[in-house]
Amino acid sequence: MRKSKYRWRVLLLTALCCLIGASLGGTLAYADTGASSYNYSYWGRTVAAPAAYKASTVLNGKELGVGALKDPSDLHVTSDNQIYVLDSGNNRIVVFDSQFKLIRIIDSFMRDGKKETFNNPQGLFVSPQKQLIVADTGNQRVVELDANLTVIKVIDPPQSDLLNSNFKFQPVRVIADQAQRIYVMSIGVFDGFMEFNQNGEFTSFIGANRVKVDPTELLWKRLSTRAQRSQMVMFTPTEFTNLDINDEGFIYATNGDIWGDTIKKLNAQGSDILRRTGYFNPKGDIRYTTEQGPGRLIDIDVTDSEMYSVLDGARGRVFTYNGDGHFMYMFGGIGNQLGQFKTPVAIERVGDDFLVLDKAFGEITVFKSTEYGRTLNEATRAYYRGDEEKAFELYNKTINMNANLEYAYSGIGKSLLRKGEYKEAMHYFEESYDRGNYSKAFLLYRKQVLREHFPTIMTGIIVVLVVAFVARVLWKRKKLRRIRGVSIES
Numbered sequence: 001m002r003k004s005k006y007r008w009r010v011l012l013l014t015a016l017c018c019l020i021g022a023s024l025g026g027t028l029a030y031a032d033t034g035a036s037s038y039n040y041s042y043w044g045r046t047v048a049a050p051a052a053y054k055a056s057t058v059l060n061g062k063e064l065g066v067g068a069l070k071d072p073s074d075l076h077v078t079s080d081n082q083i084y085v086l087d088s089g090n091n092r093i094v095v096f097d098s099q100f101k102l103i104r105i106i107d108s109f110m111r112d113g114k115k116e117t118f119n120n121p122q123g124l125f126v127s128p129q130k131q132l133i134v135a136d137t138g139n140q141r142v143v144e145l146d147a148n149l150t151v152i153k154v155i156d157p158p159q160s161d162l163l164n165s166n167f168k169f170q171p172v173r174v175i176a177d178q179a180q181r182i183y184v185m186s187i188g189v190f191d192g193f194m195e196f197n198q199n200g201e202f203t204s205f206i207g208a209n210r211v212k213v214d215p216t217e218l219l220w221k222r223l224s225t226r227a228q229r230s231q232m233v234m235f236t237p238t239e240f241t242n243l244d245i246n247d248e249g250f251i252y253a254t255n256g257d258i259w260g261d262t263i264k265k266l267n268a269q270g271s272d273i274l275r276r277t278g279y280f281n282p283k284g285d286i287r288y289t290t291e292q293g294p295g296r297l298i299d300i301d302v303t304d305s306e307m308y309s310v311l312d313g314a315r316g317r318v319f320t321y322n323g324d325g326h327f328m329y330m331f332g333g334i335g336n337q338l339g340q341f342k343t344p345v346a347i348e349r350v351g352d353d354f355l356v357l358d359k360a361f362g363e364i365t366v367f368k369s370t371e372y373g374r375t376l377n378e379a380t381r382a383y384y385r386g387d388e389e390k391a392f393e394l395y396n397k398t399i400n401m402n403a404n405l406e407y408a409y410s411g412i413g414k415s416l417l418r419k420g421e422y423k424e425a426m427h428y429f430e431e432s433y434d435r436g437n438y439s440k441a442f443l444l445y446r447k448q449v450l451r452e453h454f455p456t457i458m459t460g461i462i463v464v465l466v467v468a469f470v471a472r473v474l475w476k477r478k479k480l481r482r483i484r485g486v487s488i489e490s
Contacts, residue, residue: 036339039405040286040327042279042433047404052320052329052373053354055339059364061087065102066094069362073122074173075348075355083350084126085357085364086134091118093134098350106132109143111151118143123173123185133182135171142171142184142196155182158194158202175245183251185240192270193243193251206270209238209255246302254297254310262297263310263321277436278325278407284312285319301347305384307377309347311356316341318354322380326407329376331367332356339365352377372401379411388415410434417441422448 039049061069070089077083081098092107108117119138126132130147142155157169173185180198183206192208238257245251250273251266262283265274280286284295298313306323316334321327331354333340343360352374354367369377379394392415395408402408413428414437422445429438450457 037330039329039402040280041404042406044280044286046287049329049402049404050372051331051370052376053318053331053367053369055365056368057366058338059100059366060362061094064094064096064100066105069094071359072357072362073345073359074124075346075357075364076124076126077348077350077355078126078130079128081350082126083348083355084124084132086121086124088121091121093118093121093124093132106145106149109145109149109151111154123171125175127176128178131176133174133176135174135184137170137172140169140171142174142182144182144200153200155184155196155200158196160202162191162202162205173242175243175251177245177249179249183243183245185243188239190239193240193253207240207251207253207264207266207272208270209240209257209260241297242299244300244302244308246306252300252302252308254300256296258294263300263308274325275323276325278321278327279433280327282310282319282321282325282327284310284317285315298344299346301349303349305381307380309349309354311344311347313344316344318347318356323384326410328380329373339367341365372398375401376405376408379408383411383415386418388418391415392419406432408432410437413437413441417444420448 037049037051038046041047061067066087067090069085069087072085073088074086075084076086082103083096083098083100085094085096087094090107092105094105095103097103108115110116118134118136121134122137123135124133131152132145132149134143134145136143140157144152144154146152155171157167168188170187171184172187174182176182182196182200184194184196186194189205190208192205195203195206197203238255238260240253240255243251243253249268252274253264253266255262255264261272261274261276261281263274264272267273274282276282284297288294292314295312295317296314297310299311300308301310302308307320307328309318309320311318317330317332319327319330331339332344334342336342341356341358341361343358344356345359346357348355352369356365356367357363358365375394376398379391379398382390382394392412395411395415398405398408399412409428410432413425413432413434416422416425416428417437417440422441425441426438426445429435429441
């Protein structure tokens with residue numbers, strides 16, 4: 001009896017696995033077109049696209065005059081375009097100007113009259129006031145220094161009822177908001193980012209990921225015995241992989257959740273408010289082979305006009321999205337050629353240029369925007385600030401360079417919609433398969449037509465009513481005469 005019970009479970013599992021495998025094998029195709037750049041159509045097809053960015057130079061520590069970089073792990077660019085490189089293996093921070101001329105090297109600081117150093121730091125952040133915050137991972141602390149490298153505060157392992165008794169503080173990424181709250185990403189923490197107030201006191205967790213279940217693992221649990229289930233790993237929320245903050249104080253974060261949303265925008269309450277109105281949810285590559293599996297987003301950089309870029313550490317690719325979640329462009333890859341990497345770990349912007357930090361090579365690759373990339377960036381900015389004329393012009397220019405960029409038609413449609421040209425907007429929304437905005441434009445166009453022709457329509461209605469009334473009166477009079485005529489004859 002027990003043998004037959006387990007036999008049907010095995011048969012069922014085998015059949016389901018075959019079906020899942022066949023389904024995945026037929027639908028997941030790697031986005032490799034042989035082109036250096038590509039985009040995704042409304043139907044999920046990979047289409048070639050002009051390169052938005054091209055690598056211009058590769059810089060290493062020796063060329064920059066600071067000695068070889070050893071296992072660098074993070075980058076930060078300030079509002080005045082100073083470049084901070086976290087040289088983790090050498091326990092230092094190297095600061096350059098926008099032209100990569102050395103400003104200074106930070107490898108120690110004074111605390112209570114004693115010189116202290118970093119120990120394998122993994123993350124850094126610089127506030128608008130030039131306050132330097134370092135995730136000093138090896139020392140299990142977060143260090144905050146002012147512009148003169150004077151200690152503002154040091155956050156040591158916190159004590160709280162919200163933390164497990166065996167909690168180990170291992171900060172690896174940090175950011176700070178305008179209220180001087182510090183948000184820390186720590187290894188092994190599944191409850192979200194750790195929030196510390198301006199005094200360095202731990203207050204709460206923010207933005208915890210919801211528990212996501214691997215369907216295959218869930219199936220195994222359902223088909224296993226109680227003893228087998230007790231040996232399996234419990235379902236836990238996914239850890240975040242990185243974070244950034246914009247000028248408005250919203251936190252953008254990436255995580256390793258392959259089944260859910262890998263990019264989030266968190267408000268002050270920790271709720272995800274990222275707009276996902278593009279053809280596909282922002283997540284990097286949407287198509288891949290089952291052998292390679294999905295990518296893994298490990299860094300995010302937020303720029304102006306709600307544009308943001310993410311780094312896929314598995315494939316070395318940088319993907320950029322606009323504020324609505326439309327995929328704009330990509331560049332990069334794994335390899336030994338210019339513009340490719342071995343172990344990319346961080347991305348940042350200097351103006352419109354991109355910097356990508358390679359941990360294994362100890363190098364920084366600089367990417368310059370092409371005419372196509374600049375035009376698309378400026379079109380997005382023009383639309384964001386409400387300059388319809390400029391957005392219309394630039395989106396049209398973008399389409400002339402890349403007719404496959406379907407969402408740009410929607411951008412033109414939105415510009416026309418704001419200008420009140422609803423009929424023309426409907427055409428572009430139809431081209432971009434933007435059903436929501438097409439319906440909006442149609443309703444507004446219908447109201448516009450009714451408003452423009454209201455006098456004529458009302459005049460016509462009144463004329464019809466008057467004619468109908470007169471006809472009815474005449475018909476009644478004629479009928480009355482007929483009745484009277486019949487009565488006289490009788």
